[in-house]
Amino acid sequence: MENYKITTLNDFIILKQKDFPYAKGELSSLLHHIGTAAKMVNNKINKAGLVDIIGSSGEVNVHGENQQKLDVYADKVFIGSLLSSGECCGVATEAGIRV
Numbered sequence: 001m002e003n004y005k006i007t008t009l010n011d012f013i014i015l016k017q018k019d020f021p022y023a024k025g026e027l028s029s030l031l032h033h034i035g036t037a038a039k040m041v042n043n044k045i046n047k048a049g050l051v052d053i054i055g056s057s058g059e060v061n062v063h064g065e066n067q068q069k070l071d072v073y074a075d076k077v078f079i080g081s082l083l084s085s086g087e088c089c090g091v092a093t094e095a096g097i098r099v
Contacts, residue, residue, distance in 0.1 A: 009035040030087040037081035041074045061094045 007015075013028045048054050048070065057069045075093055082088040 026087045030082070030085050033081045033085035033087075034078070037078045040077050040081075041070075044073055045070065063094065 010032060013031050017023060017025065017028050044053055053069050053073060055069055056066045057072045059067045059072060061067050079091050079093065082091050
C-alpha cells in the first residue's frame with residue numbers, strides 16, 4: 001500500500017504564510033474560519049439522513065426559489081464564521097446581506 005502525505009488546510013496555511021513575511025495573518029485567519037465552517041457543514045451532510053436537515057425550509061430566497069434546509073444551515077454557518085473571524089465586516093448571499 002502506498003503512503004500518502006496528507007496536508008491539512010491549517011498545515012498548508014502555516015507553511016505558505018512563511019513565504020510572505022510582510023503579511024499580518026488576516027488571510028490566514030479568514031481561510032481558517034472558512035475551513036472550520038466547511039467542516040461543520042460536512043458534518044451535517046454526513047448526518048443528513050439522521051437529522052432533520054433534508055427538504056424545504058419553507059423560506060424563499062431573493063430569486064423566489066424555495067430554500068432547502070441544508071442551504072439555510074450552510075448559509076448561517078458560513079456567515080457566522082466569516083463575521084466572527086474579525087476579518088470580514090460584511091457578507092452578501094442570496095439570502096441577504098449581513099453586516
